Amino acid sequence: MSTASALPMPMSQLSRAVTEWVESVRQLTQPAEVHWCDGTPSERHGLIAELVHDGQLLRLNPEQFPDCHLYRSHPDDVARVEHLTYICTRSQADAGPNNNWMDPQAAHAKMRELFRGAMRGRRLYVIPYCMGPVDSPLARCGVEITDSAYVAVSMLIMTHAGRAALQRIAHDGTFVRGLHSIGELDPDRRFIMHFPEELSIESFGSGYGGNALLGKKCHALRIASWQARAEGWLAEHMLIVGLRNPRRETHYIAAAFPSACGKTNLAMLIPPASLPGWEVFTVGDDIAWLHPGADGRLWAINPEAGYFGVVPGTNRQTNRNAYEMIHRDTLFTNVALTADDQPWWEGLEGTPITDWQGRPYDPARGPAAHPNSRFTVAAERNPACSPHVNDPRGVPISAIVFGGRRREVAPLVYEARDWRHGVLVGASMASETTAAATGEVGVVRRDPMAMRPFCGYNFADYWRHWLEVGARLSRPPRIFQVNWFRRDLQGRFLWPGFGENLRVLAWMIERCGGRAGAHDGGIGLLPRPADIDTRGMSLEPETLRALLSVDAELWRHELDETRTYLEQYGERLPEQMRIDLKKSAAALAG
Ligand code: GTP
Ligand code: SPV
Ligand code: MN
Numbered sequence: 001m002s003t004a005s006a007l008p009m010p011m012s013q014l015s016r017a018v019t020e021w022v023e024s025v026r027q028l029t030q031p032a033e034v035h036w037c038d039g040t041p042s043e044r045h046g047l048i049a050e051l052v053h054d055g056q057l058l059r060l061n062p063e064q065f066p067d068c069h070l071y072r073s074h075p076d077d078v079a080r081v082e083h084l085t086y087i088c089t090r091s092q093a094d095a096g097p098n099n100n101w102m103d104p105q106a107a108h109a110k111m112r113e114l115f116r117g118a119m120r121g122r123r124l125y126v127i128p129y130c131m132g133p134v135d136s137p138l139a140r141c142g143v144e145i146t147d148s149a150y151v152a153v154s155m156l157i158m159t160h161a162g163r164a165a166l167q168r169i170a171h172d173g174t175f176v177r178g179l180h181s182i183g184e185l186d187p188d189r190r191f192i193m194h195f196p197e198e199l200s201i202e203s204f205g206s207g208y209g210g211n212a213l214l215g216k217k218c219h220a221l222r223i224a225s226w227q228a229r230a231e232g233w234l235a236e237h238m239l240i241v242g243l244r245n246p247r248r249e250t251h252y253i254a255a256a257f258p259s260a261c262g263k264t265n266l267a268m269l270i271p272p273a274s275l276p277g278w279e280v281f282t283v284g285d286d287i288a289w290l291h292p293g294a295d296g297r298l299w300a301i302n303p304e305a306g307y308f309g310v311v312p313g314t315n316r317q318t319n320r321n322a323y324e325m326i327h328r329d330t331l332f333t334n335v336a337l338t339a340d341d342q343p344w345w346e347g348l349e350g351t352p353i354t355d356w357q358g359r360p361y362d363p364a365r366g367p368a369a370h371p372n373s374r375f376t377v378a379a380e381r382n383p384a385c386s387p388h389v390n391d392p393r394g395v396p397i398s399a400i401v402f403g404g405r406r407r408e409v410a411p412l413v414y415e416a417r418d419w420r421h422g423v424l425v426g427a428s429m430a431s432e433t434t435a436a437a438t439g440e441v442g443v444v445r446r447d448p449m450a451m452r453p454f455c456g457y458n459f460a461d462y463w464r465h466w467l468e469v470g471a472r473l474s475r476p477p478r479i480f481q482v483n484w485f486r487r488d489l490q491g492r493f494l495w496p497g498f499g500e501n502l503r504v505l506a507w508m509i510e511r512c513g514g515r516a517g518a519h520d521g522g523i524g525l526l527p528r529p530a531d532i533d534t535r536g537m538s539l540e541p542e543t544l545r546a547l548l549s550v551d552a553e554l555w556r557h558e559l560d561e562t563r564t565y566l567e568q569y570g571e572r573l574p575e576q577m578r579i580d581l582k583k584s585a586a587a588l589a590g
Pocket of ligand 3 (some may be wrong): 227237260
């Protein structure tokens with residue numbers, strides 16, 4: 001494949017800015033060849049065949065898992081690296097205390113040295129992509145250059161990539177530049193740099209997930225959140241799900257949970273048999289772009305075209321939709337293998353013989369599948385995929401949900417009093433860390449709006465922006481907080497979760513329709529046990545009472561922690577939030 005022969009369209013129809021940028025990167029990185037991705041299925045199949053031939057991908061059991069493959073990443077490269085992720089704005093204050101910051105010139109100089117000659121002997125892939133339906137005014141385009149065929153294949157699954165995106169770039173006249181090289185996969189020469197003022201990303205030294213698939217967290221959250229503030233919309237770490245109730249009304253909910261805290265599962269949940277008449281439609285499982293509409297409502301699109309989902313825990317009982325979806329046309333990363341080359345992970349029956357690193361499985365070395373092992377699959381494979389997934393207008397949002405992973409303190413659900421209170425509820429979020437990022441797992445940390453690793457600017461400005469967006473909505477979504485992860489003293493989950501979460505969503509939808517009850521529990525509006533439909537569930541009444549209880553002492557402590565955290569933002573913190581925090585303390589005191 002040479003430069004010219006692989007051009008997906010005549011040179012005259014290409015954006016000059018794209019070709020010039022590709023040429024300048026080619027000169028800097030010195031690849032052996034250049035491949036322009038056209039986004040066709042035959043291209044993807046060809047790349048996969050080459051990766052199989054090179055031994056980089058393993059073909060899985062073709063009877064049980066047709067067209068499925070396993071990729072094993074470098075054992076030191078298995079998750080996002082937040083400590084090596086930087087926002088490079090001219091002013092450090094614009095990045096805020098929530099981000100690592102580097103001066104843009106210093107960052108460019110550092111990266112230029114890393115990229116110089118980095119692709120010698122390798123093939124450079126040019127991936128034009130569109131985040132969001134290509135015909136949507138809400139979509140935004142980018143071009144990723146990478147020297148990893150695995151990253152290229154993943155981007156082809158995860159985004160609307162190829163010729164149509166290039167055409168749209170020529171039409172829009174603008175695109176996000178994402179330059180990526182796996183380098184030597186050396187953790188000491190690994191950086192994920194963002195230049196929101198230039199709409200560009202430079203990522204070196206990792207081939208994994210959010211570090212390397214630049215359309216995802218780098219573009220659709222960090223860069224897009226910056227653009228969204230300037231343009232009056234929101235780019236959020238949220239799933240989007242449509243729920244049709246037995247009255248045949250469909251409500252869309254957008255929910256922000258931190259990494260590995262249940263978005264994919266909630267986005268494609270299976271209603272429990274004892275709640276007949278409900279249907280669920282997935283619009284998105286990780287990222288939502290939310291725009292105030294002319295009708296005063298908030299409208300959402302999913303900028304992605306596929307899922308990069310957590311594998312462990314996925315089975316027929318927890319998530320039948322996902323389980324069936326990943327049985328064909330799926331790229332697995334870092335799962336284990338059975339004797340007959342089926343993928344295996346914790347949460348499945350049976351036994352693996354090979355662990356995620358390709359070694360004979362030995363339980364003494366930890367789980368067989370990496371806890372952050374993932375599936376990459378096109379959204380259209382999801383049996384619950386919404387017919388509106390490519391609707392250029394998006395879908396109207398009835399409710400926004402914030403949720404964390406908290407073994408104590410946070411109740412199963414409560415509702416904010418209004419949008420403004422909801423912003424404080426979102427900003428007050430904390431959650432236990434997970435394997436989605438490197439570092440210790442299970443430690444509670446502040447994670448406002450589940451955006452701590454993903455907000456491309458100062459959180460104080462971000463909360464102000466949230467308040468401003470809300471003020472522009474005449475029919476704002478209601479805002480709720482949930483916690484599926486409360487535990488008893490023995491460490492067992494109090495709430496069964498997964499499909500049963502619909503019972504909580506049903507209460508929210510009834511609240512939106514003005515039909516469900518609630519009482520003021522000091523922290524916000526809580527359902528009484530009778531307000532949650534528990535028909536057909538084997539949940540003890542005292543368990544439900546515990547799930548809906550608020551321990552005033554623990555919450556006072558929580559409010560203190562929130563205040564200390566928010567005060568880090570000093571003068572930039574919106575005064576409204578300070579006032580509301582005082583109000584919350586007063587409400588809790590009774
Ligand atoms: P990212 O892709 O990292 O942003 O994660 P996510 O928020 O989409 O998380 P996901 O749905 O993949 O869930 C992560 C883990 O939590 C999986 O191991 C799930 O099995 C588990 N999980 C999801 N929902 C529930 C739930 O309702 N209850 C319990 N106990 N576990 C859940
Ligand atoms: C997350 O960590 O929130 C993910 C996976 O969704 S990654 O693409 O690696 O960011
Ligand atoms: Mn995520």
